[in-house]
Amino acid sequence: MSEGTLPLLETEGGRFGIKKPQQRYDLQGDMPDAERVETAMRHFVRDFGAVAATYMESCIHCGICAEACPFYVQTGDPKYSPIWKIEPFKQAYKREVGPFAIFMRALNLKRKVTLKELEDWQELIFDSCTTCGRCTLICPMGIDIASLVGLARHGMHKAGLVPHELWATAERGEREGSPLGATPDVFADRVEWMGDENDVEMHMNLDQADVLVTLSSIEIQKYPQAIAHMAKLLNHMGMSWTFRTDGYEATNFGLLSGNADWQKDMSMKLINAAIACKAQLLLLPECGHAYSAMRWSGANIYGKPLPFKVRHISEFLGEHIADGSIRVKQGLNTTVTYHDPCQVARRGGAIEAPRVVLQALGAEIHEMKENRGMNWCCGGGGGVYSNHRADPLRYKAFQIKMRQVEETEADMLLTSCSNCRITFDDGQAHFHWDKTAHSLLEAVVDNLAD
Structure with a gap:
């Protein structure tokens, strides 16, 4: 059995083996609507520490983060602005624990969030956010919007408001x-x-x-x-x-x-x-x-x-290539462009190591215009690939990645994230694209010195 015979994790049973529902089942549990809202807001508030509170107070509404988000850039829809994705989270903070919370509640300056708003909000923090952190990196006030989205997901989970496929995949895990x-x-x-x-x-x-x-x-x-x-x-x-x-x-x-x-x-x-x-x-x-x-x-x-x-x-x-304990041949005699995975490079800081590897392999590196920490996300991370309903939006975001790769005119595309690779494979099939993302590890192993 060869690797090529394996499915793209997209079978009759659905992506990742999770069956696509005939209708949307994006509510888990049987709690009443009012209880869902109260549960979500209570857990939003519970996650507010000094750092999150500082972020909530720091936004100057400059809009710079919007241009860093592939979902906004590809649609032009302001609802996909990163800072807007945490708006219900922000409302919970200002109404319940902010410095003027007592006045907000007494004067009803910040109304309560409704269940309909939380249901709609699923699209913003689960379908159109990969928590890639590009908005975090570019924010002039240093607001870690990606981390705030992660905290907001905690409250949404407690309230049973996670997209069906993502929840089912996590539950199976x-x-x-x-x-x-x-x-x-x-x-x-x-x-x-x-x-x-x-x-x-x-x-x-x-x-x-x-x-x-x-x-x-x-x-x-x-x-x-x-x-x-x-x-x-x-x-x-x-x-x-x-x-x-x-x-x-x-x-x-x-x-x-x-x-x-x-x-x-x-x-x-x-x-x-x-x-x-x-x-x-x-x-x-x-x-x-x-x-x-x-x-x-x-x-x-x-x-x-x-x-x-x-x-x-x-x-x-x-x-270990640098210290000589991994010995490789300069066998990658072609032009290569490297896709920096968001969580590894931008969020994790492991940026130069792959380039050390590529140089040792003898590759001629063609960097994407935006690379390293500012590289564009492939659009499938953060669980987005799991959500069928996100596919049309995800494909729009992926087109940025396609343009980036094509502009390098490199013969080979490498990355070091399997989630990125499967997103590339899916995008390649959807757009009938002629580029395939290959593994950095595979490139090294194929060129180990005797």
Whole structure:
């Protein structure tokens, strides 16, 4: 069975195996309308700390963030302005806990948010926001709008107001251990299959290893060669490493759906597995939101500093190519453009490592006009790809990415995020485009020196 025979996670059962509803089922639970609103607002208020409150008070309504958002740029619709996406969140703050809240309530200067507004708001924080952070980077007041959207999703989840497919995917992750059906048994089978097919030694469930290797559901189900690539790389380096069936799934749909409890459960599986095998390093796969969930939130979830390092695979490649422990040939003799994944580059700061890798491989790099921290999002992150109803809007946003790539006139497109890759694959099929996004890890493994 070759990789090309695998489905694009888009089957008769629906995207990610979640059946598309005949009508919109975007309410979870049976609570009365008034209770939904009250629950959402209560949890909005609960998430207000000093930092969020400062953000709420800092906006000068300049509108600069709008031009940073692909959904606004492609539609021209002011409702897609990033700062407008947190308006109900802002209303809750001003009415309930802001410095003038008592007057706002007494004089009814800030009316209560309605259920209809919250239902409509789903589109703004779940369908038309990838939490890419481009608006955050450009805001002259330093407002982290992307983080505020993430906090707002917490309240929406508590009120049962998450888009159906996103909620169902996250719930499956909590129930089965993987949002896309890559259960421990499925994962073990795929590891064995990739080991046999590629004649590579696999290390599974070792009691002790220096490196715990994790993967994303998209890689396991759609791009399983990533399993072999990880094994080949670490074997080449002579490292002590392992996959573990009690901690392998790096994708965290709890984070994307706004369910903090599910987010913690998914993260703790990796943390506990790394501790169990005494790992010194938890190696994250080509997945942007896996990087955000563990690299920058893992210690907060654990409640103390993690007893191991956390690195994205692109950081790992750049570091060890630079120190000579990964030896590569200059075999990538072509023009290459690199798509910076938002959560890895802009939100995470891992910007130069991929370029170290590409230079070592002998690539002629054609940078996109907007690159590194200011690169445009592919439009599918933040759970947006999960929501069928977001497809028309997402395709509009993707057209920016297409123009960026084409303007470079590069022969090859590389990235280090499987979620970006599947968004590119989907956009390629939708627009009958002739560009394919390839894996940075794959490029390295294909050019390992003997």
